[in-house]
Amino acid sequence: MSNVSPINKPQAGSAEPFWPNTWWRLMELRIGVVPVPVFVVLIALIAGFVYLGGLPAEINVSIAILAVGGFACAEIGKRIPVIKNIGAAAIFATFIPSALVFYKLIPDVVVKNVTDFTKSTNFLYLFIAAIIVGSIMSMDRGVLVKGFLKIFVPLAAGSVVAAMVGTLVGTLLGLGAQHTFFFIVVPIMAGGVGEGAIPLSMGYADILQQKQGDLFAEVLPIVMLGSLTAILASGALNALGKKYPHLTGEGRLQPGEHDEMEASEEEVGQHVDVTHIAAAALTAISLYMIGLMAYKLFGFPAPVTMLFVAVAAKLAHMISPPLRQGAYAVYKFFSVGVTYPLLFAVGVAMTPWDKLMAAFHIANLITIVATVLSLMATGYYVGRWIKMYPIETAIVNACHSGQGGTGDIAILTASNRMVLMPFAQIATRIGGAITVTLALIALKQFG
Template identity: 30%
Template sequence: MAYRFLKLGNYTLTASIKKIVEFELAGIAIVPFGIMAILSAIFLISGHIQEAGLPGAFALMWSVGFVLYSIGEKLPIWKEYAGGGLIMAFLGSAVLVHFGVIPKEESEFLTASVIDNRFLYLLLVGLVAGTILSVDRKSLMRSVVGLVPVIFFAISGAVVLGVLIGWFFQVEPARIVTHYVLPIMGGGNGAGAIPMSEIYADATGENGAKYYGFAISVLTIANMVAILMASVLNKIGQAFPAWTGNGKLSDDENFQELAPATENSEPTKEMSTLSALFFTVAMLLLAMLLYSLFPQVHLFAWAVLIFVFLNVSDLLPKSLVSALALVNEWGMRTFIVLVLVAVGLMTDLNDLITAFSIQNVVISAAIVIGASLGAGLSARLFKFFPIEAAIAAGLCMANRGGSGDLEVLGASKRMALYPFAQISSRIGGGIVLFLAGYLFSILL
């Protein structure tokens, strides 16, 4: 009897240990993550984190970032409207520095390990490659003829209405364009606001983290407004049926609806992934070379042009494109949290709080409305339905990118527009990124 109880107890203990070992935090096994987090915290508390070098810096930022990320992904309202785990990683890091949990000297070392050594550039070029090359080539070419002109009208509408409302608040038109319109219309966070802050820093010599803190604030506001606006447009479509295709962008028989990009076959060799990584490094160096020769076009804008050309020309083998998608997905998951923690550590929390003002809410809302109006009013010129154009080329330009597209399309009940939303967020965002380097130089 006692033996059976002992056996049962051992089984229960073994099962409990197994559950602990199998537990995951944001998809990461808790045991190795916990060991890393504890050891990196010991190095920080003892004042020896800088002696641990790059591995110690990355370990600490990963520990902080993924804990904050998992919290942000479990808060319903925060996840749906404020950006979820990624924004929590950014904001939480700023809070830790503000209250002295991470000392200022250590925070400067941590951010330098990601920002100063140009590691960030490799990540961002990889993101640009993944987003542009993931768009089906035929869809990309058709969108250039059809949807891209409407995107330009959306950008113009955002500028016009943003400047008008900015005039009421006595905000200069140049600041409206550079600090409001560009980040809101830039395709989201990872492939938009983050590289844009680097372009800003290069063009002006000022703190890129300060720009990012403001940019992500107005982008978060804009994303909320875009979701609400999507619901309103759905109601307008119900009231005026002639204005909507109920999820179909055009009734022109010569216009073919886009299909989502087909999944390429998985790389058959491990070397394919390594080739994709080396290819990304090569394209970064090529963009750097072109930027040094022609500084009028920013490095990231060159990257956009390079990958659009490679997509349209269909020069890359499918195995490499597939491998690039895997590297992009892995890089996004592994390093984007790291980057957001680094930027958060550089951000003044007081500046961030100040950015959430009535003035910025109203201006951001005006820009979102202006984008949807610009796209909707120009839709008939390209044989598009106004409601669908306002959603796909307007609101899906003025949200936080991938997840924002899903939220907007869900609120408007038009998930069939997802391929067009991807064109807006990725190609449209690339266009805005391209414009940013030029506009920062002449307006600031």
């Protein structure tokens, strides 16, 4: 259907008037989700505030900065031949801003605004809550249970194989078996920074009687490079799935699985009442707050608690069909509109470029790549053996080597499988906690 109204429709042979028809078409040209004219206005306004000496400390301004930066970086990644097919958008949205901050190419007032907003709001967990609740509510109940039980098989097998392969490769390259295992292989699978590198370095410091800061600085770049390797490999798996569709469920873990929200997105958008969308968003926040309370009382990671509570609510039919549709709409909104701005925030506020570069020497790189690829390859073949889609199980295993929640988001964005977030959280949080615990026990016994 034409978007030109009958009143303004040009006569045959005449030039179309600029207002409003040409302008409307211009507004439909977008960088990410931002219309081009709006994008230009936002850049001009941000530059104006910087020139005048400061940015207002308001959520509206921070959102504008994240949208402009995140979607611009992602758009560059999407347009570069070859690498655009292996997750370049997610990589660019995360690592370009990190480099720009390090080389002082982003004004300090912008960096401060983004950093303060990211750390004070902790909106990474709002994103995870929306994605987990929305994806769980849209899954078939029977397949949900089977998927959660079966995913531990390729995850456990991959962890064991990756530990052996990574340690062997590092040893052959002269890094030493003990150093390779405890300072390269274990940090990669420890669950990121906050839940992995920090408690790991604290445990190492206590056992080895060394400074925790020095040990943290040693394992942090390994965590980041492991995550980068997983992002690239997951993007390559997405491209492989497009070439060989029988290897992938496009986000489904096993054949026969279907989503309860399989109606077209257009249909869902037409029938979901805005009150159900708002209610679903608050439901996701409530479930996350249950997770926070569990963390305070028992020390169990909040996202994992939220995940299991959401699964229990789904299985007990506690969520009504309209609310499930609202949850799916929330999931789609965050997946489409928030992912790249969030990755930009992570790049600016939480990804130190100098530490990432510090681990770039050949023995480390080869060992890291060998560890991550063996983890994913084992997931691929074991998943295929137990009748799961191999590409999906390999991507879930990749999240075990990701940079925590931010790594999960980047990996699933690069592979275009954000619906796997619940399983990614299992790989990251539970898999990471088990890895850290076993590593500390082993170091105390044999270190």
